[in-house]
Amino acid sequence: MDGFKRRSELKKTSILSAALDLFMKYGIKKVSVAEIAKAASVSQVTIYNYFGSKDKLVDEVITYYIDDVWNEYEEIIKSDVDFSKKISQFIFNKKMSASSIHKEIYNYIMVEFTSGEKSYIEEFYTDKALPEMIKLFEQAKKEGQIDPTISNEAILAYIQMYREFLQQKDVYEHILPLTEDLTKLFFYGIVGSRK
Known part of the structure; x- marks a missing residue:
């Protein structure tokens, strides 16, 4: 360059x-x-x-934000720490915590994600995030952190149910303060972590 x-x-x-x-x-x-x-x-x-325009700037800022947060997540995913530590780092990630994101930004991201159009966020989720999550779950199965008899299809169905619920407008407009709790539930279930 x-x-x-x-x-x-x-x-x-x-x-x-x-x-x-x-x-x-x-x-x-x-x-x-x-x-x-x-x-x-x-x-x-x-x-x-x-x-x-300001609208185009906002679109690029959201893309910039998602890429920046993803780079941080990718470092965690590729690190040598075990699955449970990675999940803990995901849950307490400061960039994605409810206290650091303005509700307007969160809603903008959710509107983009739920629009039904092939947005950057949708492509990002499908092409980058989901495949990496599957790799992460495979690692967890090998480490004995997730029951190895649970199929990837079942895990994907679980993720899809979770995603579809969060994409409902009446849900995502009010759920931001619960982000950390929902992330814990997503990974640990109602039993809680194994620590």
Whole structure:
């Protein structure tokens, strides 16, 4: 990558990062392009040149956020720690905790995820997250953390039921404060962890 492209990418990343920080604190609607420009130390014109509109910027910020969180999860998945430690790290991940994500961002992600259209979030879930979860469950079976007689089909059905429930508008609009508890239930069931 030549110097111009590198500087351009750095500037774009700076804008995405500044916008994400502001959106996480104040929501999407309350943050103006002028505030984002100031936080990123660029002009508003620069933001419009890169993104075209605030709506397009929001879309790219969500993609940036998902990729950033996924990179953190991927590090956990690929680490040498056992399954139970990985799950604990997932549950207590600060970037995905209910206290760190503004409800407007959460709802935006859920609307995208439930839209029925082939969105980035849907493709991400299908092409990246789901296959890695299956690998993780395979690791857990080998370590004796999950009953090895449970088929991957049953695990996928469980994930799909969970997903379909969370995709209901009347559910996802009110469930953000329960995120940590639901993640614990997803992985440990009502018995709780084996510690």
